[in-house]
Amino acid sequence: MRKNMNTRISGTNIILVPYQEKHVIKYHEWMKNPILQYLTSSEPLTLEEEFKMQKRWLEDEDKCTFIILDKHVYLTTKNEIDAMVGDTNLFLHDSQGLCVAEIEIMIAEEVNRSKRRGWESIILMLLYGAETLNVNKFCAKIKLDNAVSIRMFEKLGFREEERSEVFREVTLEKKTSSNWTSWLHSELQSVIISN
Template structure:
């Protein structure tokens, strides 16, 4: 999505930057992991397909993605590639109802279990509401990914449906003014143009 093409979001422990072509090789190496493929319900892509996917996420008006950087590493090294730990994105699934699917992936094992995903997804939920106009969120999560299921339930999402065929649950959350304010109070973050 072009709306975030020049946006950087500085959080407490993370920095969110637009997904650019220089990020693709590391992202592609992550997605060779069978564990990540299973947790994200993804199929392996060739490097060329990954570049096409990145281009789609950058240009399509129904997609918005950020690469998650470890703020401490980024502050020390000023290198996005070395600081990459995952991604978060939203995908508009219904423009009429302003419904979007939200996704979060912490690919680097060293970054898991530190509430980094929690911070990233809260910031992304708020960004989607404020800048994309999302009114309802859905999260499709593999049955095997209990960490994500529990995280989204703590965020107020409730189960909408279960698919035995795809082995995933769909959780939903309607946006409200109270919830939006609650999201905004969770972390101090600054949205800026680069």
């Protein structure tokens, strides 16, 4: 999405940066992992296909992608590639006059799991979607056996709307409100958005 192509969102422990060409090789290495392919419902791509995908995601107005950086690693090394830990995405569409976004998050680096990096990242992305992109409702499609992600979204106020045994996934949804975004802000120590 061109709207976020120069946007950086900085929290306490992470920084969200737009998915750029320089990130593709490391991202491609992550996506060779069969577990990540399964959890993200992704098919393996060639490196050439991954570069094309990155370019398409930059240009499509209905896709918003950020790479998640470990802020402390980045401030130490000044190297985004070394600091990469995952990504978060919004897929936007119009539904009966409302802006709806499917939200995804992946913490690819195992060493960064269970450190609240995903929690902070998803809150920053939800706030960006609600306050900058005017999203009215979010949905998350999660594998039925991914209990950690299901619990995280439920803690964020999402509720189950649909369950598919065929795809082995549950769809959770949350409508935005000023009370909810205020609560999201209260879960963060700091948020700085720069363009």
